Amino acid sequence: MLTMKDIVREGNPILRERATNVELPPQQEDIQIAKEMLEFLKNSQNPELAQKYNLRPGVGLACPQIGIPKRIIAVHTQDDQGELYSYALFNPKIVSHSVKVTYLEGGEGCLSVDRDVPGYVPRYAKVTVRGTTIKGEQVDLKLKGMPAIVFQHEIDHLDGIMFYDRINKENPFTPPSTVILNR
Ligand SMILES: O=CN(O)C[C@@H](CC1CCCC1)C(=O)N1NCCC[C@H]1C(=O)Nc1ccccn1
Numbered sequence: 114m115l116t117m118k119d120i121v122r123e124g125n126p127i128l129r130e131r132a133t134n135v136e137l138p139p140q141q142e143d144i145q146i147a148k149e150m151l152e153f154l155k156n157s158q159n160p161e162l163a164q165k166y167n168l169r170p171g172v173g174l175a176c177p178q179i180g181i182p183k184r185i186i187a188v189h190t191q192d193d194q195g196e197l198y199s200y201a202l203f204n205p206k207i208v209s210h211s212v213k214v215t216y217l218e219g220g221e222g223c224l225s226v227d228r229d230v231p232g233y234v235p236r237y238a239k240v241t242v243r244g245t246t247i248k249g250e251q252v253d254l255k256l257k258g259m260p261a262i263v264f265q266h267e268i269d270h271l272d273g274i275m276f277y278d279r280i281n282k283e284n285p286f287t288p289p290s291t292v293i294l295n296r
């Protein structure tokens with residue numbers, strides 16, 4: 114099982130690389146990786162297991178974070194209606210998004226970042242994410258709220274982008290507003 118020792122931390126160049134697409138249909142090796150990533154998230158959200166194995170609770174994980182530069186992500190989170198979003202996706206990409214931008218009030222963190230980096234992280238309020246599931250099916254996930262934010266955080270990892278890259282340098286707490294460009 115994956116534990117925190119498997120999570121690479123900032124400074125490791127792999128977090129700044131572009132991860133490579135996995136071959137489709139997904140091969141056994143990649144399916145195994147995806148399953149272990151999802152398992153880690155479930156374990157990390159189980160108080161007994163998190164304590165027993167000293168896991169930091171995670172709602173998402175990207176393959177580069179376990180030292181493998183492949184385009185595989187796992188998400189295990191709830192939306193504000195309490196609906197569970199539990200997915201492992203191969204080669205995920207945002208195929209459409211809202212103009213509207215949102216952000217987590219408390220800012221974001223990262224299991225690969227052992228420090229607090231305050232500030233609002235602008236995210237699209239709604240996204241459609243296309244990817245391939247462990248079963249080999251292509252899905253288009255229409256997401257908003259927390260799931261939308263988590264998927265965007267994970268897909269950024271596949272392109273070597275860390276959450277703090279998106280925080281406004283001048284004023285980290287400027288609420289990211291959607292500027293409709295004046296034509
Ligand atoms: O790339 C993936 N990662 O780095 C794990 C991150 C991913 C989330 C950060 C913001 C959006 C996606 C993660 O899950 N965390 N970041 C560090 C703190 C703990 C944890 C977290 O935010 N937990 C949480 C948040 C809301 C509700 C419940 N739990």
Ligand code: NI
Binds near residue numbers: 223225
């Ligand atoms: Ni992260």
